[in-house]
Amino acid sequence: MASISETLCAIEQRAERAIVQELRLLIKEVQALQPTLTGEDLAHANAVQLKLEQLSRNQLAESVEHPALIEAPELDFDFID
Numbered sequence: 001m002a003s004i005s006e007t008l009c010a011i012e013q014r015a016e017r018a019i020v021q022e023l024r025l026l027i028k029e030v031q032a033l034q035p036t037l038t039g040e041d042l043a044h045a046n047a048v049q050l051k052l053e054q055l056s057r058n059q060l061a062e063s064v065e066h067p068a069l070i071e072a073p074e075l076d077f078d079f080i081d
Contacts, residue, residue, distance in 0.1 A: 008041075015052050020060060023056040023059070030048050
């Protein structure tokens with residue numbers, strides 16, 4: 001069985017390539033571990049959670065900065081009197 005530290009490191013590695021939805025799941029995994037942790041393991045889990053939350057916010061901010069452009073068709077209103 002992997003140690004808590006190894007598990008947290010694996011979560012950090014997965015987070016580097018994760019999309020927002022996966023990051024949210026990883027955050028929940030870390031939050032589920034936290035009540036059972038103490039000392040350095042708890043500090044490491046808190047740091048991982050902060051990192052995951054920051055990655056998630058960064059991805060959301062990027063999507064807001066560069067929204068997909070949707071072109072509407074031109075409408076011809078010449079027939080309206």
